[in-house]
Amino acid sequence: MDRTTQLTARRTGTADPVRTATSPPFSGHGEIGPSRVAVYDPVRPAGSLHLRAAEVLHGNWTGTSTVPSRGLYPHQWSWDSAFIAIGLRHLSPLRAQIELETLLDAQWGDGRIPHIVFNPSVPLDAYFPSPDFWRSSTAGRAAGAPRTVQTSGIVQPPVHALAAWLVHVSDPGLSRARSFLSRIYPRLAAWHRYLLHRRDLGGGGIASVVHPWEQGMDNAPSWDAPLSRVTPAPARSFRRADLDHGAAEDRPTDLDYGRYVRLATDYRDGGYADGTDGTAGFAVEDPAFNALLIASEHALARIARELGATGTARHARAERLTAALVERLWDPAEGMFFCRDVRTDELIPERGVSGLVPLLLPTLPRDTAATLVRTLYGPHFGLGGSTRLVPSYDLTGHAFDPHRYWRGPAWFNTNWLVERGLRLHGEHARAEKLRGALLETADTSGFAEYVDPYTGEACGALGFSWTAALTLDLLHEAPEAVHSTTEEFGKGAKGGDRR
Ligand code: 9WN
Numbered sequence: 316m317d318r319t320t321q322l323t324a325r326r327t328g329t330a331d332p333v334r335t336a337t338s339p340p341f342s343g344h345g346e347i348g349p350s351r352v353a354v355y356d357p358v359r360p361a362g363s364l365h366l367r368a369a370e371v372l373h374g375n376w377t378g379t380s381t382v383p384s385r386g387l388y389p390h391q392w393s394w395d396s397a398f399i400a401i402g403l404r405h406l407s408p409l410r411a412q413i414e415l416e417t418l419l420d421a422q423w424g425d426g427r428i429p430h431i432v433f434n435p436s437v438p439l440d441a442y443f444p445s446p447d448f449w450r451s452s453t454a455g456r457a458a459g460a461p462r463t464v465q466t467s468g469i470v471q472p473p474v475h476a477l478a479a480w481l482v483h484v485s486d487p488g489l490s491r492a493r494s495f496l497s498r499i500y501p502r503l504a505a506w507h508r509y510l511l512h513r514r515d516l517g518g519g520g521i522a523s524v525v526h527p528w529e530q531g532m533d534n535a536p537s538w539d540a541p542l543s544r545v546t547p548a549p550a551r552s553f554r555r556a557d558l559d560h561g562a563a564e565d566r567p568t569d570l571d572y573g574r575y576v577r578l579a580t581d582y583r584d585g586g587y588a589d590g591t592d593g594t595a596g597f598a599v600e601d602p603a604f605n606a607l608l609i610a611s612e613h614a615l616a617r618i619a620r621e622l623g624a625t626g627t628a629r630h631a632r633a634e635r636l637t638a639a640l641v642e643r644l645w646d647p648a649e650g651m652f653f654c655r656d657v658r659t660d661e662l663i664p665e666r667g668v669s670g671l672v673p674l675l676l677p678t679l680p681r682d683t684a685a686t687l688v689r690t691l692y693g694p695h696f697g698l699g700g701s702t703r704l705v706p707s708y709d710l711t712g713h714a715f716d717p718h719r720y721w722r723g724p725a726w727f728n729t730n731w732l733v734e735r736g737l738r739l740h741g742e743h744a745r746a747e748k749l750r751g752a753l754l755e756t757a758d759t760s761g762f763a764e765y766v767d768p769y770t771g772e773a774c775g776a777l778g779f780s781w782t783a784a785l786t787l788d789l790l791h792e793a794p795e796a797v798h799s800t801t802e803e804f805g806k807g808a809k810g811g812d813r814r
Contacts, residue, residue: 364758365790369406371762371783372399376410377434380417384764384776387560389441391432393418394531395781397474398728401481402784405791408486412495415479419502421466424459426509428475429466430528443556444579458587468587469526469579472604473510476503476611480618496618503615510608513589516598517657520639521605523598525589526578530601530669532707532729533575534567534721536714537654537665541597544658547573548580565718565774599663602644602652603672603729609636610675634678641683644670650686650693666695666709667721668729674736684740691733692745697768699745703752704730706768717767718774725768727753727782731789750789757786 375381380391381399388395396418403411421432429451439445446465454460455468479499483490490496516523524530527538550569553576557566567575578597616629644652646662652670653662673679674687692699695709704725708715717723730753737746756771757763762782764775 364754365787368402368757368762368783368786368790371778372403372406372780372787374778375780380414380432381780382434383780384778387557387764387776389437390434391418393428393430393432393471394474394728397478398731398781399784400478402781402787404482404485405787408482408489409493411482411485412490412493415475415482415499416495418475419499421461421464422502422506423455423461423466425513426505426507427458427470428473428506429460430469430471431467433465433467435465440554441556443554444576448553448579449583454583455587460587467579468583469529470510470524471529472531472607473506473611474607475506476614476618477607479503480614483618483621497622500615500618500622503611503618507608507612507615516589517600517643517655517660519600519643519655521600521636521643522608523600523657524604525582525597527575527597528579530599530604532603532667532669532721534571534719535665535667535669536708536712536722537601537663537667537669538597538599539665539714540663541599541656541658542571542574545574545577545596548576549573552576561775566720598657600643600655600657601669602640602654603669603732605636605640605644606673606676607732609633609640612636613677637676637678640673640676641680645683647686650690652687665714666690666712668696668705668707668726668733671696671705672729672732672736675732675739676736677739679740684736688737688740688742688745698749702768703771704749704756704766704768705733707765710768717769720765720775723768724765724774725756726765727757727779727785731785734789750792754786754789757782762786 372381375383375385377391380396381403382389383392383395396414400411400414403414418428418432422428433446439447444467449455449465449467451460451466451468452462455466458468460466460468479496483496510522514522514525516525527533527535527542547570550573553572555569555572581596612629612633616626616633618626619629620626640652643655644662646653649664649666651666652673653664653666654669655662671687671691674684674691679687690696691705695711696702696705697710698705701710702725706715706717706723706725707721707729708723710723715723730749734746734749734753737743737749756766760766760771760773760782761777762779763773763777764779764782766773
């Protein structure tokens with residue numbers, strides 16, 4: 316056992332098993348071809364990191380999709396799959412397409428993409444809340460839940476159209492041969508329609524989340540105030556499976572879990588209906604969730620263009636959404652985007668990495684982007700100084716804890732988004748430095764789920780899929796390929812014009 320494995324095993328009481336492939340994983344159509352692999356450390360060949368990342372994804376592949384980690388998260392998760400597809404495309408564009416197709420096959424009639432698609436061969440007690448809690452095919456019938464597959468009833472951030480576009484450009488020939496985009500475009504369009512029409516609970520033109528799990532950063536301090544109004548479900552009424560795998564001091568508290576369970580129960584018992592009258596027990600407009608929706612809307616415009624339409628209306632909508640995001644969530648005095656509590660109509664003054672993610676938007680006003688970069692490199696996030704990766708929460712904040720879930724540690728997906736944002740806004744040297752730190756930390760941490768932002772110490776599960784996938788994506792991001800990053804993220808949409 317190496318040092319990192321020992322550390323994590325000590326912290327969590329278990330190490331996620333990562334199957335080691337003896338032969339190069341993935342053979343067949345569109346397989347390994349690291350033609351543009353960039354070396355991050357001349358002493359360690361990038362190829363070995365590439366191979367180990369590929370082995371993680373190979374070990375976590377179920378045949379039709381990829382689990383985030385074998386032990387802690389044994390089903391398919393929505394935004395995980397989008398990030399996984401972004402990395403998987405470098406190994407097997409076919410698998411990357413299948414990853415997204417499997418998820419979209421579980422889409423509900425009202426357009427929502429569920430946050431979990433359950434694998435029926437996994438025992439019910441392996442993860443909580445399990446299918447018998449969500450009861451999607453019965454409780455979700457009016458909302459159009461599928462009959463043949465069991466899912467959760469809430470959603471996760473809409474990274475999917477962005478992922479679909481990136482998967483397409485990795486092998487346009489295969490994509491066209493399989494009619495990948497034409498098959499999934501209507502589903503992605505329905506997904507965005509659901510978010511923009513059924514989830515504009517604040518009436519300001521952007522989407523709300525109705526559960527902390529929907530935003531993906533479950534335990535962020537931004538949820539504390541809106542969650543405090545929720546009566547927790549009694550601790551005896553459910554059994555947490557996450558504590559079988561994760562250290563209790565790193566995971567959300569039982570009290571918070573009780574509130575998560577109450578919110579999900581109430582939503583289920585209301586048939587997963589979305590009232591637009593502001594009565595949801597929890598309704599928050601989040602900057603990262605909406606920034607990802609906007610980035611995906613730009614991607615949907617590109618997909619539409621590829622399919623023969625102009626895509627102009629979608630780009631225009633993405634720009635209107637960007638303006639609404641700034642209007643609703645930007646705090647110029649603090650130089651941050653904040654969450655808005657829809658119930659009180661007030662910003663929640665907690666600095667989280669979510670408030671930096673809008674940096675990935677191509678038409679963010681120039682001074683807003685510059686201010687965000689200053690905040691990122693200032694005392695609250697410490698990049699370029701005390702931290703090696705962007706922490707999930709304010710280093711100076713009252714709730715900061717470098718190891719507790721979403722209250723300080725650094726995650727690879729949010730760092731990848733920030734790295735993209737830096738590149739998009741011309742901060743190439745800083746992006747390059749962050750990329751190097753991400754690759755190194757992924758390597759030394761054993762592709763950990765998350766890490767201590769100061770030391771890079773591994774936390775949570777090892778062999779975590781999106782960590783491996785985004786490592787692959789960063790390895791393929793050779794400096795000469797940077798222009799395609801800009802193109803992929805939609806800056807060229809209207810010549811990258813900014814207000
Ligand atoms: C609840 C799977 C998911 C991620 C989330 C992360 C965590 C689940 C949990 O794991 O959430 O959805 O049980 O804590 O917070 O971002 O998608 O990796």
